[in-house]
Amino acid sequence: MALIVDDILFFPLKFTVWLGNKLRESAYEDMTDESKVHEELLQLQMRYELEEIDDETYEKNETQLMERLEAIREMKEEE
Numbered sequence: 001m002a003l004i005v006d007d008i009l010f011f012p013l014k015f016t017v018w019l020g021n022k023l024r025e026s027a028y029e030d031m032t033d034e035s036k037v038h039e040e041l042l043q044l045q046m047r048y049e050l051e052e053i054d055d056e057t058y059e060k061n062e063t064q065l066m067e068r069l070e071a072i073r074e075m076k077e078e079e
Contacts, residue, residue, distance in 0.1 A: 032076055037069045 044065065048058040 032072050034072055037065055041065050
């Protein structure tokens with residue numbers, strides 16, 4: 001009987017913890033998704049080749065994306 005009461009009383013807390021863990025996992029997967037960065041690099045290169053952006057903008061954005069990619073890889077290595 002005590003176990004049932006405990007389960008009922010602590011359900012909101014347990015659910016909140018479970019939900020927090022799921023959100024954290026989802027955010028981590030989203031942060032470490034290299035495919036999104038690769039896609040952004042391809043879009044950047046396409047815009048550059050179509051002359052929609054200049055050399056300076058391309059190099060600046062490419063550097064930022066490469067830094068993000070490196071940070072993702074470092075995070076994955078630390079796991």
